[in-house]
Amino acid sequence: MKRKSIWLENIYDQESILRQDITCDVLIVGAGMTGVATAYHLRNKGFNVVVVDKNKVGHGISARTTGKITYLQETIYSDLKKKHSLDVSKKYLDSQLEAIELIRSIIEEHHIDCDFESVVSYVFSQHENSSVMEEKRLLEQFGVEVEQEGNAIKVDGTYVFHPIKYILSLKEICKQSGVQFYEKTDIHFMKKGSHGYICGNELVSICAKKIVFACHYPYFLFPFLIPLKCTLERSYVSAAKVEKVEPYSAISVDQPVVSIRYHQDERNGYMIYASESHPLYQKYDSKKHFDVLEKSVLKMGLRPRYMWSNHDIMTFDQLPFIGRLEKGSRDLYLATGYNTWGMTNSNLAGKIISDMILDIYNRYEELFSPLRKLHIESLPKIIYGGMKPMIENKVWKSKKWNPDNVYFEGDLAIYVDKWGKEHVVYNRCPHMKCSLLFNSVEKTWDCPCHGSRFDLDGHVIIGPSNYNITYYH
Ligand SMILES: Cc1cc2nc3c(=O)[nH]c(=O)nc-3n(C[C@H](O)[C@H](O)[C@H](O)COP(=O)(O)OP(=O)(O)OC[C@H]3O[C@@H](n4cnc5c(N)ncnc54)[C@H](O)[C@@H]3O)c2cc1C
Structure with a gap:
């Protein structure tokens, strides 16, 4: 894998x-x-x-990313209606429909080869869930045709593609x-x-x-x-080979959120399955989340060929x-x-x-x-999602969050690989000096404060840090 x-x-x-x-x-x-x-x-x-x-x-x-192009985004329209107004919710829907049309027309105009496929989108729950049905009613009020299938709702006019x-x-x-x-x-x-x-x-x-x-x-x-304006959320993603590629994408409203789509490359079909989301500021162990993800895919009789994690910015409103x-x-x-x-x-x-x-x-x-x-x-979110984790991380240095094969000596963090080799880095993200968490599956040093990621040799892969962390040979 x-x-x-x-x-x-x-x-x-x-x-x-x-x-x-x-x-x-x-x-x-x-x-x-x-x-x-x-x-x-x-x-x-x-x-x-x-x-x-x-x-x-x-x-x-x-x-x-998982590369879905859809306006059915969990229960966003009901959420926006509650947080803002009916008008804001409708305007957000319009913006998403326009964005989809924009992407579609660009791909068509330039004949872009990016595995762009029309699919139907589902939002579902394992249980009878009133929020999914509330979303259906609101979308219908906005003039969208929505079908119900058990605890799921479904729309068309949505797509998947190869983002890169x-x-x-x-x-x-x-x-x-x-x-x-x-x-x-x-x-x-x-x-x-x-x-x-x-x-x-x-x-x-x-x-x-x-x-x-x-x-x-x-x-x-x-x-x-x-x-002070957002938090970061991480999810774990896998791609497993399948015999048949299904023409749908889906996302659940349950916890943990589950997201599914299919992808056909030149040779193979894949199911792309994401789950195990959590805020970056919470105590977490990437390996445990990857293990749960892998087990879920194996339970479906499939074997992950690729696994990775990713995070995105979640705004308070x-x-x-x-x-x-x-x-x-x-x-x-x-x-x-x-x-x-x-x-x-x-x-x-x-x-x-x-x-x-x-x-x-x-x-x-x-x-x-x-x-x-x-x-x-938003004030509690600013304090508990924005400031508190940063202060906590600086005070306790999230050492306790690290896996067993990582130990610390002063300001140094040391990861011992399976051959017994020690990889020593300076345990501070150059961005705002938060201490780092080792992701033992992807072999990256991750900053739980603002999402910077560094490879085993300390090179920055994802910002906001503009600098590498010092790696000691
Ligand atoms: C698990 C997961 C699944 C997702 N799936 C979907 C999905 O199915 N559908 C969907 O709509 N969205 C999805 N998203 C969200 C989507 O992937 C992101 O919102 C989107 O890719 C962000 O794009 P971006 O261009 O803003 O950021 P990026 O792609 O990160 O681009 C920013 C670029 O800026 C560069 N950069 C940063 N700092 C500097 C600097 N100082 N100087 C120069 N360059 C710099 C970086 O190197 C990077 O290349 C998903 C997110 C996650 C976490």
């Missing part, structure tokens, strides 16, 4: 590293689904657009229109200069008139203070953050916080932000604005 995402199998793509200072009109920081979708909508519009990624194009959170094939195809389309991509090029700083913003790292700087932060969890604290980063500024933009529904929302973000840059009215600008006020009900 491979401890990596199925979407990263047989993907060979390489961009150049930025080695000299450059100037551009729009700099997009992050080449995941959001960054590439934004570049797509800004191409051919008279702007000099540059996209940089600290890692490789499409190799962040988007590479570890889609991202890399969009990247090629953008490049043909002159958009420049640079990999292994991270942004560590940003300051205002006389002709725009200067940002870059120790080696290079980029002067840009406008910047779009499409970097998932932003590396900077100010002005957005993201740790269940709406993404898409739009201006600072009051009064028309030059800094942010897109993140998709609550595990980033295939639709990142594509939508690309459209909304490009419309804002192009001065085109977009009806979702206000709804998703990162500058919106948080409800007073």
